[in-house]
Amino acid sequence: MKLTLWTYEGPPHIGAMRIATAMEGVHYVLHAPQGDTYADLLFTMIERMNKRPPVTYTTFQARDLGGDTAELFKDAARSAYARFKPDLLMVGASCTAELIQDDPGGLAAALQLSVPVLPLELPAYQKKENWGAAETFYQMVRLLGKDYVLSPGEKRKPRPAGLPPSCNILGPTALGFRHRDDLVEIRKLLRQIGVRVNVVAPLGAKPEDISRLHEADFNVVLYPEVANSAAQWLSKNFGQPSTKTIPIGFNATRAFIEEVCTLAQIHCDIDELTKRSRARWYALSVDSTYLTNKRVFIFGDATHAIAAAKVASQEMGFQVVGLGTYSRELAREVREAASQYGIEALITDDYLEVEQRITELQPELILGSQMERHIAKRLKIPCAVISAPIHVQDFPARYSPQMGFEGANVLFDTWVHPLMMGLEEHLIGMFREDFEFHDGAAPSHLGHGHQRTPANEANVASEPTPVPEVAVANGAPVTESVWEPEAQKELNKIPFFVRGKAKRNTERFAIERGLSTISLETLYDAKAHFGR
Amino acid sequence: MNRVIPLQSAAAACDSQDRAILKERGQREVFCGLTGIIWLHRKIQDAFFLVVGSRTCAHLVQSAAGVMIFAEPRFATAIIDDHDLAGLADANEELDRVVDQLLTRRPDIKMLFLVGSCPSEVIKLDLSRAAERLSKTYTPRVRILNYSGSGIETTFTQGEDACLAALAKEIPRHAQDHPAQREVDLLIVGCLADVVEDQFSRIFNELGIESYAFFPPRRSGDIPCLGPNTRYLLVQPFLTETARVLDDMGAKRIPAPFPLGVEGTEGWFAAAAKAFGIDPNHVEKVIAPKRQRANLALERQRQVLNGRSIFFFPDSQLEIPLARFLHRELGMQLTEIGMPYIHRQHLAEELALLPAEVSLSEGQDVEKQLDRCRNYRPDMVVCGLGLANPLEAEGMTTKWSIELVFTPIQGFDQAADLAELFARPLVRRTKFAA
Ligand code: SF4
Numbered sequence: 001m002k003l004t005l006w007t008y009e010g011p012p013h014i015g016a017m018r019i020a021t022a023m024e025g026v027h028y029v030l031h032a033p034q035g036d037t038y039a040d041l042l043f044t045m046i047e048r049m050n051k052r053p054p055v056t057y058t059t060f061q062a063r064d065l066g067g068d069t070a071e072l073f074k075d076a077a078r079s080a081y082a083r084f085k086p087d088l089l090m091v092g093a094s095c096t097a098e099l100i101q102d103d104p105g106g107l108a109a110a111l112q113l114s115v116p117v118l119p120l121e122l123p124a125y126q127k128k129e130n131w132g133a134a135e136t137f138y139q140m141v142r143l144l145g146k147d148y149v150l151s152p153g154e155k156r157k158p159r160p161a162g163l164p165p166s167c168n169i170l171g172p173t174a175l176g177f178r179h180r181d182d183l184v185e186i187r188k189l190l191r192q193i194g195v196r197v198n199v200v201a202p203l204g205a206k207p208e209d210i211s212r213l214h215e216a217d218f219n220v221v222l223y224p225e226v227a228n229s230a231a232q233w234l235s236k237n238f239g240q241p242s243t244k245t246i247p248i249g250f251n252a253t254r255a256f257i258e259e260v261c262t263l264a265q266i267h268c269d270i271d272e273l274t275k276r277s278r279a280r281w282y283a284l285s286v287d288s289t290y291l292t293n294k295r296v297f298i299f300g301d302a303t304h305a306i307a308a309a310k311v312a313s314q315e316m317g318f319q320v321v322g323l324g325t326y327s328r329e330l331a332r333e334v335r336e337a338a339s340q341y342g343i344e345a346l347i348t349d350d351y352l353e354v355e356q357r358i359t360e361l362q363p364e365l366i367l368g369s370q371m372e373r374h375i376a377k378r379l380k381i382p383c384a385v386i387s388a389p390i391h392v393q394d395f396p397a398r399y400s401p402q403m404g405f406e407g408a409n410v411l412f413d414t415w416v417h418p419l420m421m422g423l424e425e426h427l428i429g430m431f432r433e434d435f436e437f438h439d440g441a442a443p444s445h446l447g448h449g450h451q452r453t454p455a456n457e458a459n460v461a462s463e464p465t466p467v468p469e470v471a472v473a474n475g476a477p478v479t480e481s482v483w484e485p486e487a488q489k490e491l492n493k494i495p496f497f498v499r500g501k502a503k504r505n506t507e508r509f510a511i512e513r514g515l516s517t518i519s520l521e522t523l524y525d526a527k528a529h530f531g532r
Numbered sequence: 533m534n535r536v537i538p539l540q541s542a543a544a545a546c547d548s549q550d551r552a553i554l555k556e557r558g559q560r561e562v563f564c565g566l567t568g569i570i571w572l573h574r575k576i577q578d579a580f581f582l583v584v585g586s587r588t589c590a591h592l593v594q595s596a597a598g599v600m601i602f603a604e605p606r607f608a609t610a611i612i613d614d615h616d617l618a619g620l621a622d623a624n625e626e627l628d629r630v631v632d633q634l635l636t637r638r639p640d641i642k643m644l645f646l647v648g649s650c651p652s653e654v655i656k657l658d659l660s661r662a663a664e665r666l667s668k669t670y671t672p673r674v675r676i677l678n679y680s681g682s683g684i685e686t687t688f689t690q691g692e693d694a695c696l697a698a699l700a701k702e703i704p705r706h707a708q709d710h711p712a713q714r715e716v717d718l719l720i721v722g723c724l725a726d727v728v729e730d731q732f733s734r735i736f737n738e739l740g741i742e743s744y745a746f747f748p749p750r751r752s753g754d755i756p757c758l759g760p761n762t763r764y765l766l767v768q769p770f771l772t773e774t775a776r777v778l779d780d781m782g783a784k785r786i787p788a789p790f791p792l793g794v795e796g797t798e799g800w801f802a803a804a805a806k807a808f809g810i811d812p813n814h815v816e817k818v819i820a821p822k823r824q825r826a827n828l829a830l831e832r833q834r835q836v837l838n839g840r841s842i843f844f845f846p847d848s849q850l851e852i853p854l855a856r857f858l859h860r861e862l863g864m865q866l867t868e869i870g871m872p873y874i875h876r877q878h879l880a881e882e883l884a885l886l887p888a889e890v891s892l893s894e895g896q897d898v899e900k901q902l903d904r905c906r907n908y909r910p911d912m913v914v915c916g917l918g919l920a921n922p923l924e925a926e927g928m929t930t931k932w933s934i935e936l937v938f939t940p941i942q943g944f945d946q947a948a949d950l951a952e953l954f955a956r957p958l959v960r961r962t963k964f965a966a
Contacts, residue, residue: 001584001610001611001612001613001627001629001630002610002611002613003609003610003630003633003634004608004609004610005604005605006594007587007590007591007594007611009587010587010591011586011587011588011591013588014591033564033650033682033683033684034560034561034562034564034683034687035562035563035564035565035589035592035650035682035683036564036683037559037560037561037562037918038563038564038567038591038595038917039595040561040917040919041595041596041916041917041918044918044919044920044921045917045920046595048921049921050921050925051922051925052918052922056559057560057561059559059560059683060684061684061685062653062684062685065684076559094588095587095588095650095651096586096588096650096651096654096683096684099651099654100654124586124587124588125586125612125614125616125617126613126614391598
């Protein structure tokens, strides 16, 4: 049992729903109690989809439990089939139905419907949403691809001369963070490179498209969390290699193009493709100097977190002070990435642990999911969202990819936007006592809603904690230092967006030196010690 | 004051006894009782709700709560995993550990609800025994109660009922044995917005009913005491179990319509006044100016809503009183009113006010009901969050019902706000059509 305030991922059947809902011609019969129909709102409200997810819930009740819940399942499957006429029927159980062990797969098979049935076993008490999506996709690719599998030893036939190289794009789902827009961007890029897209899956694919996956020369894996296991199976059984680079950021997009060209065995002029990108020039322009070494904390799914860290450090000039993920499946990759920044990765799905780490680190910018957005709001730290889980505002009406060159432009804008502009930052530092240009002033381009009021200022982490006078016993190690009023006043003159850090550093400095009080001098000694 | 829409006489409506109700059994598209936690945890300010359930349960509460992470919530889930399924003894130990962790983290909590879910019920994890066991450890610092919000037992607002029923069992009888608690003549039962409670308090005082208390209380320590003649008045139509507990304790229910709309609110107060033998002339003196002001405020919404047709999918269990209000005070035409279940006794006064021709349905088979809804092509559909946008995309105008349990809608001064919730989507449509 685990105490959980907020979860990063839903249960695994939500992952299966993301696959079914992304596709066409698929219906999912889910053995589940009525409350589980809440999942529909993820799609209809959060993603603002204009149709219901293709899911029939059996909605059994307590009074059915003694009787025949299996019969109930069969009825639901039969009528869903009759009403929706899908090309593929997915069947499975949610957490409660897993306990009553009705075997949806067996029951559906017994109905002898004239349609392929994909039975899903997604252990709800062990696994989570992304795993469920990956497993569902993998099982589907296997079921619909098995007739085309190469026999042992058989080599993939070379592409006939004259035909352009082709690939599948794997991974985009319903409820994915910017999947819809990433797809547009990557399709465009592939067209420019000269690679034909055979099938995109699961988003927009029909079951018959899934059975055509083997026709492509290679696979482009955009979201490894969802597509890795399917891609591995395709590689093993059809000899299709897949891309490893995730085209998030300017550099990664270039590397992605190179990788695609290698797999497709073609040549393309990367510099030409790069020309319309603005992100790199914007980052080089003098106005961006103030971004140098801004301390950033990054948390999200593994793919987005790793990519964001690279962009933050190599393309924005930030300093990555924290990096973590809730995707335990890809923990190793995130640990490796973190070690490049000399930090230890935070691998957890415990929201409280993430909050704790952020509070300790006092970063100047947080890149995270909607959970971190809330932490940021509470701690008054600027934040941008880079990963699921996400909320309705993260499905913007405008085109807003994360991948490709346009994606890099979007990253630049959305990460810089929450910050105070450079010159503004300086002026606030200089004229701290100006009554209209005070500490509470928000970045001027963010307008009224972001006003820092004295009320919401009350629990800002950066305020010095009033520590009761402690008489320090001789020789006892100092564990807390008290701010002298003068020093505290000076601390308040430091702009709020770096004050938390200054406070923490000073206190650490004082404690390490056994100082029970912090004077004006201690503050400046610490400043000199840590530098920036 | 004369009403613009004359009240249809109750004789024109038909008696609930001979009313045909379509009973359906099929896919339901309604949240489970865990959802109630979202408003209950704000209502009782020192209570915490610990769902003992699966990741699905945690995800449901989180999704239904939207992004309410502006403050640390007073709810959480103890997520059951494989180990807990392997042995119930361990599951109980685990639960104790989680409760300890939680109460250490939140020393301000005075009351803890262990909330059962489908998985905890199917594996027969006995939360009432767990609550008893844990109470021994934490009394008097924390009271530990339990109820079920599971989807196999409860729908949506029934979670509030189950919670209040558990809390009602804690109500002491006879103040002489419990000097700290106040014995009351009238208990007002069901969650109300604070502002509505305050308004209602003023009206009860004006009427001359002084010994009353709201239930649930804002703080768990303020549970009142039942006297030998205590009566209770329901503010919500979904409090079946709570009412049963109170009946068993000897309290008497005052039959009344529900305080939605001017008519409902008036009927509700009048029923209370009558039960306490208050002079009808005095009641009229107190109510008249409030009725007048409320009717005035309703006028604007009536212009929008009059003559429009409306269809209710089963959801919040408020459907019948809402339909009664929208029909009789705002002139809307009723097509079908769906309810998760119909409690004929508590709704008797309401059912008597409904027109004969409206069709009532109980339970749900969502696909068939959608077909019927499409057939009616009503001007407005009241439904849950999963259906609203898809119906909008089909060209229908919707009002999602979860908003109705999050908004102050009861009482005279909220009648127009309630009407406005229904008028807004229609007004919005006309803006875009222009
Ligand atoms: S229906 Fe049951 S399993 Fe589903 S969220 Fe509600 S209590 Fe949990």
